[in-house]
Amino acid sequence: MSAQRAGGELLGQLLRFGAVGAFSALVDLGVYTLGLHLGLVTYAARALSFAAGTTTAYALNRRWTFGAPGGARRASGFALLYGTTFGVILAVNALALAVLPDSSWRVTLAWALSQGLGTVVNFVMLRLVVFRT
Helix, strand or coil: CCHHHHHHHHHHHHHHHHHHHHHHHHHHHHHHHHHHHCCCCHHHHHHHHHHHHHHHHHHHHHHHHCCCCCCHHHHHHHHHHHHHHHHHHHHHHHHHHHHCCCCCCHHHHHHHHHHHHHHHHHHHHHHHHHCCC
16 A cells, blocks of 8 residues: 555544544433433433443444444454543543643643543554454
8 A cells, every 4th residue: 555545544534533533422412411301310321421422433433434344352342442541531631630730721621631642542542453454
């Protein structure tokens, strides 16, 4: 594969990954809001919404972003990656909150740093490990 074609494929994957992420976040938020509206306790609504958003991300990234076949091994790898990344995001968020100076933007910046790192880790690991074809 030529370098130009590989670069175009990578850019396409990045753009599709971003679109899938945005759509999956909307699914997550929609299920969370609906769960709360139906009277679920916050933790139950959040657990269901996380599962719905993650399932959506798996299905769309597998087929559309990376064009990979399914299977139990890929689904397990995806679940392991997202579970691990969730822990990393929590740790980075806590670290950022501990080291950033008090300000009105501290919480938002800590979230953005942790989310950004998690997004990069997820894309790289999905591309190179989970959905490698």
